[in-house]
Amino acid sequence: SNLKTIKEGQAEICLTTEKVFYNPVQEFNRDLSIAVLTLFIEDYKAEKLARFEKKQKKLETVQDEESGGNPEPKITILEALSATGLRSIRYAKEIPYATNIIANDLSEQAVETIKHNIEHNQVSRIIETSHDDACMLMYKHKHPSKRFAAIDLDPYGCPSIFLDSAVQSIQDGGLLLVTATDMAVLAGNSPETCYCKYGAVSLKTKCCHEMALRIMLQCIEQHANRYSRYIVPILSISADFYIRVFVKIYSGAVHCKKTTSKLSMVYHCTGCDNLTLQPLGGLKPNPSEKNPNQMKAYLPAAPPIGEYCTNCNQRHHLGGPIWSAPIHDESFVSRVLTYVEENSQLFGTAKRIEGVLSMVREELNDVPLYYTIDKLFGRVHLQTMPMLIMRSAIINAGYKVSYSHASKMSVKTNAPPQLMWDIIRTW
Ligand code: SAM
Incomplete structure (x- = not known):
């Protein structure tokens, strides 16, 4: 028969049918995700414990809605589009604290393959399978007591149709991992399609890969804001033919008011290629307000950028909005880098991760584009x-x-x- 066995990390998977998707080039994506999740979960547990202790000190009787008052939070990772189950199996075997994983796919053949691979790798105590539409499954987990600590979205092409449900079914401080492979759309080959899918106009510029990351981030932020939630990007990577972003999701209506100051329109000069950012807005503390969280909105101090470039007098193209705030958390990136350096035997692509993260760590995090x-x-x-x-x-x-x-x-x-x-x- 056409049975193929593939080894990656500590997983060994059987491809029982060629209709189930497997892409060896994404090993780097999976390795990097394991390293990020490992450190994220470490922090997440510590954060939850600290919150619990703070509550205990206050002698609050209100129970923590998400963990039921339990200081040991349940860590559930959802792989919403799992295909062969390879990613979930690797998460189960390679992340030290992966307590519970759900591997979901819409295709029946894929779910059969996942089940077979779970048995083959003896991880049935950690991974459950689910045969459902990813959105429907996530909507069923909207209630705070049912939310996931992390959700991984790795679809064919564009992930935006999964975002509405994903941003609602992640716990406060939880992690969303998103891949997008429709680089032609994101990198400016079809700006109108990009607007339809991501709510932003892409531009054909030399820095289109970073622009793609920033379009993706503004798209997730916009979805989150609808539910009074907001994102904190911890790592954003452009690699091969895809992008991958790792963002934490928090709740807080006050913080959502700061979104416009994290977004900008992009003016691209058709003559000299110059890029100028126009922030969508800004907030500054209102001096007459005692509560520092009460901000006052103001319009950008700089006048709107004109039709013509001040440098060469040629016309501007307008793109965006893009996320113009930092796209990485530098101290988190350093820790992931150290973890991979110290455990390089665990990752087939360790050298590449080290190379990419070293560059990311040096990046001017507060200067968008290049x-x-x-x-x-x-x-x-x-x-x-x-x-x-x-x-x-x-x-x-x-x-x-x-x-x-x-x-x-x-x-x-x-x-x-x-x-x-x-x-x-x-x-
Ligand atoms: N994450 C996998 C990995 O790392 O090997 C690869 C996933 S593959 C690119 C995308 C998968 O999404 C396919 O197996 C497809 O059957 C599944 N899929 C497509 N639409 C879906 C939906 N609405 N709900 C759940 N799964 C879906």
Whole structure:
């Protein structure tokens, strides 16, 4: 028969039919997810315990709705689109505290394959299967007592149809892991489709991979905000033909008021490729208010950006909105990196994870988007200057510079565009 066995990490899976999806290239995605989940769960347990102790001290009689007052929180991970079950089986075997996993798929053949693989790997005590539409299953877990600590969404193409249910069925402080593979849409090849699917217009620019991450993040934030919840991105990765974001979801209507200050429209100059961000809004504390949580809305201080670029007088294209706040949590990323370095024997793609996370850790987390050196010089028909010279020129002028993990040619900097052109002119 056409039975194939595949080993990845500590899992061994049998592909009983070719109709069930398996992609070996995503090993990096699965390895990275295991490392992130391991550290996330460590924190999550500690956070829950701290909250419980705080409540105990206050001698509160109100029970914690989510954990039923139990200081040892139940950790349930949902893999909503599981295919062969490989990811769930690896989570079960490789995450130290994976107490309970649900592997779901809509396809009957997939669920049969998952069941077979669970038996084969002897993890039936940890993994349950579910044969349901991912959205329906998540809606059934909306109640705070039934929510998941983590939800993994790894669909074909675009994940946005799963977000409404996902953001509602995650516990406070829980983790949402999302893959998107429809890079053509996200990277500017069809901005109108991107608007339909993600609620933002993509742009064809050299920094389209980071822009894709930021479109994805604003899309999750928008879904979460409808339920007075908001996201805190902990790691956002562009790799191969896909993007992967890891965000924590919290509840809090007051925090949702800060969303507009975390989003921006993007003005892209058709002449010099310059990108200018226009924040959607902002909030500042109201001095007459005693409660610091009471903020007052104000419009962006800068006037709206015009039709023409101030640098080269060419027309702007308008894209966005994008998430313009940080896309990683630096201290979390450092811990994941250390964990992978210390346990590199556990991960087939350890070297690659170390490389990517080292770059992520160096990224200027508060500077959205980037230039690419080849494109800058291409615009003025000059031969590209060595990256090292460009970077030292920026530093000498008193600005910060880094790479982005999303592009080898990237120049991420807080320097104004005028300085970039000055540097190019001196070359
Ligand atoms: N996560 C898997 C891995 O790492 O190997 C791969 C998942 S594969 C890309 C997508 C899966 O989603 C397919 O098995 C498909 O049957 C399933 N699927 C598609 N639509 C679904 C839905 N609405 N609900 C549940 N599963 C669905």
